[in-house]
Amino acid sequence: MSAPDDLARAVRDEPALLDEAAPRDETAAGAGAEAGDAAREPARPVGLGLTGWLRWAWRTLTSMRTALILLFLFALGSVPGSVYPQRGVDPGRVAQYFKDSPTQAKWLDRFWLFDVFTSPWFAAIYLLLFVSLAGCVFPRALAHFKEIRRRPPAAPRNLLRLPHSEEFEGDLTVDRAAAVLRRRRFRVVTGDGWVAAEKGYLRETGNLLFHIALLVLLFAVGAGGLYGYRGNVLVVEGDGFSNAVAAYDRFMPGSRVTAESLEPFSFTLKDFEASYVAAGAKQGQPLDYLARLEVQDSPESAPRQVDLKVNEPLDVSGTLTYLIGHGYAPTFRVTDGEGQVAYDGPVPCLAGDQATYTSECVIKVPDARPSQLGFLARFLPTTVPNGDAWVSVFPGAANPTVQVFPFAGDLGLRSGRPQSVYQLDTTRLKPLGKMAAQPAPLNVGDTKELADGAGKIQFTGVKEWISLQVTYDPGREPALLAAAAAVIGLVLSLTIRRRRVWVRVKDGRATVGGLTRTEGGGAAFAEEFAQIVTALRGGPPTEDAAPDEPRDDDEPGRPGAPAPGGSAIVAGQAEPDEPPTGTAAPGVRPDEE
Amino acid sequence: MPAPVSQAVNDTLAMVSDQLILVTVLLYLAAMICFALELAFGRVRTAEPARTRELVGAGGPALPAEDPAEDPGEGTAGTVRTPQPAGWAVRAGIAGVVIAWIAWAGNLAGILTRGIAVDRWPWANMYEFVVAICFAAVTAFLALLIRQPIRYLGAFVTVTAALGLGFAVLFLHVQAGPVMPALHSYWIAIHVTAAIVASGLFIVAGVCAILYLIRQDGRPSVLPARETLERVAHRAIVISFPIWTFAVIAGALWADRAWGRYWGWDPKEVWAFVTWVVYAAYLHARATAGWRGKAAMIISLVAFGCLLFNLVGVNIFFSGLHSYADVPK
Numbered sequence: 059m060s061a062p063d064d065l066a067r068a069v070r071d072e073p074a075l076l077d078e079a080a081p082r083d084e085t086a087a088g089a090g091a092e093a094g095d096a097a098r099e100p101a102r103p104v105g106l107g108l109t110g111w112l113r114w115a116w117r118t119l120t121s122m123r124t125a126l127i128l129l130f131l132f133a134l135g136s137v138p139g140s141v142y143p144q145r146g147v148d149p150g151r152v153a154q155y156f157k158d159s160p161t162q163a164k165w166l167d168r169f170w171l172f173d174v175f176t177s178p179w180f181a182a183i184y185l186l187l188f189v190s191l192a193g194c195v196f197p198r199a200l201a202h203f204k205e206i207r208r209r210p211p212a213a214p215r216n217l218l219r220l221p222h223s224e225e226f227e228g229d230l231t232v233d234r235a236a237a238v239l240r241r242r243r244f245r246v247v248t249g250d251g252w253v254a255a256e257k258g259y260l261r262e263t264g265n266l267l268f269h270i271a272l273l274v275l276l277f278a279v280g281a282g283g284l285y286g287y288r289g290n291v292l293v294v295e296g297d298g299f300s301n302a303v304a305a306y307d308r309f310m311p312g313s314r315v316t317a318e319s320l321e322p323f324s325f326t327l328k329d330f331e332a333s334y335v336a337a338g339a340k341q342g343q344p345l346d347y348l349a350r351l352e353v354q355d356s357p358e359s360a361p362r363q364v365d366l367k368v369n370e371p372l373d374v375s376g377t378l379t380y381l382i383g384h385g386y387a388p389t390f391r392v393t394d395g396e397g398q399v400a401y402d403g404p405v406p407c408l409a410g411d412q413a414t415y416t417s418e419c420v421i422k423v424p425d426a427r428p429s430q431l432g433f434l435a436r437f438l439p440t441t442v443p444n445g446d447a448w449v450s451v452f453p454g455a456a457n458p459t460v461q462v463f464p465f466a467g468d469l470g471l472r473s474g475r476p477q478s479v480y481q482l483d484t485t486r487l488k489p490l491g492k493m494a495a496q497p498a499p500l501n502v503g504d505t506k507e508l509a510d511g512a513g514k515i516q517f518t519g520v521k522e523w524i525s526l527q528v529t530y531d532p533g534r535e536p537a538l539l540a541a542a543a544a545v546i547g548l549v550l551s552l553t554i555r556r557r558r559v560w561v562r563v564k565d566g567r568a569t570v571g572g573l574t575r576t577e578g579g580g581a582a583f584a585e586e587f588a589q590i591v592t593a594l595r596g597g598p599p600t601e602d603a604a605p606d607e608p609r610d611d612d613e614p615g616r617p618g619a620p621a622p623g624g625s626a627i628v629a630g631q632a633e634p635d636e637p638p639t640g641t642a643a644p645g646v647r648p649d650e651e
Numbered sequence: 652m653p654a655p656v657s658q659a660v661n662d663t664l665a666m667v668s669d670q671l672i673l674v675t676v677l678l679y680l681a682a683m684i685c686f687a688l689e690l691a692f693g694r695v696r697t698a699e700p701a702r703t704r705e706l707v708g709a710g711g712p713a714l715p716a717e718d719p720a721e722d723p724g725e726g727t728a729g730t731v732r733t734p735q736p737a738g739w740a741v742r743a744g745i746a747g748v749v750i751a752w753i754a755w756a757g758n759l760a761g762i763l764t765r766g767i768a769v770d771r772w773p774w775a776n777m778y779e780f781v782v783a784i785c786f787a788a789v790t791a792f793l794a795l796l797i798r799q800p801i802r803y804l805g806a807f808v809t810v811t812a813a814l815g816l817g818f819a820v821l822f823l824h825v826q827a828g829p830v831m832p833a834l835h836s837y838w839i840a841i842h843v844t845a846a847i848v849a850s851g852l853f854i855v856a857g858v859c860a861i862l863y864l865i866r867q868d869g870r871p872s873v874l875p876a877r878e879t880l881e882r883v884a885h886r887a888i889v890i891s892f893p894i895w896t897f898a899v900i901a902g903a904l905w906a907d908r909a910w911g912r913y914w915g916w917d918p919k920e921v922w923a924f925v926t927w928v929v930y931a932a933y934l935h936a937r938a939t940a941g942w943r944g945k946a947a948m949i950i951s952l953v954a955f956g957c958l959l960f961n962l963v964g965v966n967i968f969f970s971g972l973h974s975y976a977d978v979p980k
């Protein structure tokens with residue numbers, strides 16, 4: 059499309075206005091423009107030597123197109139993280155994968171597909187995206203701040219060539235036209251027989267805000283990972299916890315976390331209650347969990363009572379403690395063959411089945427004499443007989459019993475190999491007595507005498523345990539603010555349209571021309587333009603005076619209907635789709651060409 | 652503080668809700684038939700002569716929810732090559748709108764009764780969620796119809812809603828009941844509602860995009876021109892994209908309360924993010940010369956596919972923290 063000179067100037071002067079339709083020079087590069095140059099590839103340097111290539115590489119990296127591709131890769135890269143089990147989330151399932159298909163697992167592991175979100179390639183995408191966005195946004199932000207103070211460019215000579223234009227006779231003056239446009243909150247400049255007006259600067263501001271917010275968000279997430287930590291711990295009713303690295307079952311610090319960075323709070327778990335649906339189709343479904351804590355924010359402060367629930371974490375100066383799991387911890391007293399009490403306390407059990415909370419327990423008694431004792435036990439919170447067997451029918455502890463399977467021998471604790479507290483290594487243990495699949499369950503208070511005079515075990519009571527996650531993430535609040543800013547910026551840049559209107563008056567004739575971005579807004583601007591023209595003519599600025607109803611009709615490119623009572627010239631809305639060629643200013647950045 | 656947890660379920664009301672949803676399916680199908688009749692026997696549109704016709708046809712101020720171009724009187728323009736549409740076809744279209752509104756009310760009543768029956772927000776499992784999304788899609792269509800002449804979309808939106816509800820009733824239905832402790836939070840009203848509203852609009856955009864690919868320019872068709880379909884799709888996405896963004900952020904805020912971190916690449920989070928990126932790619936593509944039109948529309952359909960995968964695929968195939976879908980086994 060070949061544009062007349064003055065039109066080309068009008069269009070070119072405001073690079074962000076028509077985005078891709080206009081070539082841009084360096085100073086005027088607006089932030090709203092990034093979509094436009096996404097399609098354009100930086101021109102490769104010819105014979106520019108090393109610095110030329112470096113400049114080219116930097117520009118390529120910081121072009122919007124690259125940023126978009128990186129964002130896309132970022133999303134694509136996260137997909138395997140949803141397909142394969144992740145070590146950081148569920149190490150058990152990863153181990154299972156290795157067991158089920160070892161060769162495949164080995165290959166997946168080579169590409170970090172079980173650790174996608176901590177893998178070098180994911181970090182590479184993340185960092186490149188960060189650099190690309192930063193390199194792209196900051197120069198544009200500077201340009202935009204200059205831009206904001208710029209005045210609308212003077213009116214082109216022939217306004218009738220603009221995508222929206224109208225001509226009419228009347229006694230319109232420059233001052234009145236300026237007043238009409240100012241009332242519509244346009245930024246207005248006047249000259250000899252012309253008015254130039256512009257509106258919608260917030261679009262670029264919103265766009266910039268969005269991109270900067272995205273940058274801050276990436277930064278906050280990264281910083282939170284470095285300076286924050288996460289730990290898991292299991293606490294049985296009656297026991298306490300104090301926030302120190304050694305107290306955790308599992309502690310995952312960021313690389314900048316030291317032991318001193320831990321908030322020195324502590325608490326005791328007074329009581330835990332879980333409630334369940336008692337009857338009906340959803341019987342056994344959990345309804346509510348409540349952990350009563352007595353918390354001391356620091357060793358000196360007075361204790362306070364806190365109800366910890368699933369959606370209500372405990373907050374101690376930004377360190378949050380979450381209730382994430384629970385289970386039963388039946389208590390046992392084990393008396394050994396020499397009559398000494400060798401164990402007395404709770405044993406946390408793991409529930410295999412959430413619907414009945416039938417749980418598996420392991421009791422290790424290394425201090426028992428003459429030989430060490432080990433027990434496997436099955437805890438049934440609500441026991442009912444079922445033929446020769448016993449089962450649990452409800453997760454609540456309505457009729458708790460345990461079935462105990464005793465062993466004696468060597469627990470293997472001295473071998474130095476790490477052992478899970480939830481597993482009994484039976485290689486050097488022998489069953490005590492006849493091993494039945496369904497030994498008679500013990501009620502609370504019952505004692506089982508062990509065969510061979512090895513001692514006895516008493517089921518003394520039922521406690522519950524909770525598992526907690528403690529999190530400290532200094533990036534939380536900045537990330538939230540950034541996300542909120544991103545949404546605001548997004549809404550501004552999606553809904554506001556930058557547009558320009560010019561008026562020329564001469565010898566009792568007025569011409570009005572208007573320009574906006576092509577996509578989507580043609581119809582809306584046509585309507586606004588028609589209203590402006592009506593107002594300039596001096597007609598009432600009412601809705602029905604506007605020839606073009608605010609209706610999106612179902613045919614494209616609908617020109618405005620003839621305005622009432624005027625010899626209107628209706629130009630088609632052939633908005634420029636192609637950049638006017640051959641008008642590029644010197645010093646055009648290759649990626650914006 | 653959340654209200655004390657109630658576990659009482661009003662079974663009668665829950666049953667009424669189930670029946671209302673069944674009736675709604677039938678009503679959507681009836682509306683779909685009416686809309687389809689209008690499409691089949693109504694006016695045939697060609698891109699070119701329509702332009703001239705518009706000048707004359709779009710004259711006087713039109714009633715809201717009424718398309719001047721659909722007005723049988725427009726035929727007087729004389730530029731229409733195709734025969735006059737039968738008057739009854741237009742009336743079928745209007746009947747379609749009326750039935751669609753009744754079905755909409757039935758859908759709403761079905762959701763409300765379920766909510767009252769269980770005394771909580773009625774979108775805490777996949778069945779309730781899909782029912783609500785269908786409702787949101789029809790709401791989006793009917794709301795847009797008040798301001799814009801998009802009745803031609805009616806048949807496709809109502810059939811989508813009917814299929815969605817039918818799928819929910821047949822494969823996803825679970826008894827009304829209380830929910831997991833993790834869902835006792837006011838965030839369900841914020842996060843899930845936003846996801847539902849955005850999904851409803853994305854469905855309307857998806858329908859437009861599919862029609863866009865079916866429609867061939869320059870040929871007479873019962874469908875409007877491609878540009879029109881493209882514009883409606885774009886409008887729907889421009890509205891829903893920020894809402895989706897908000898839904899994801901609200902999800903992160905909730906996760907910060909419930910799971911101890913605001914973002915942890917849980918499968919649902921991954922796919923919510925992927926969906927977001929692909930819709931963002933659509934918006935950029937549409938603003939980029941050379942990508943406008945077909946390419947951008949295809950990207951929007953890819954994004955829509957990600958949205959559906961997040962709903963169906965992630966709930967059914969992957970396990971994660973976000974497993975509240977309560978999909979019947």
Ligand code: HEM
Nearest residue numbers: 780833843846899902903905906909920923961962975976
């Ligand atoms: C960063 C965090 C989160 C993200 C990105 C996220 C994303 C989503 C998305 C995209 C949906 C739409 C439904 C779909 O397509 O299936 C959804 C639905 C839902 N979300 Fe979230 N969510 C997050 C956190 C949470 C949390 C913490 C909870 C509750 C504890 C939650 C509960 C729900 C529920 C109940 C639904 C509706 C029904 C369902 O799919 O089961 N979400 N979420």
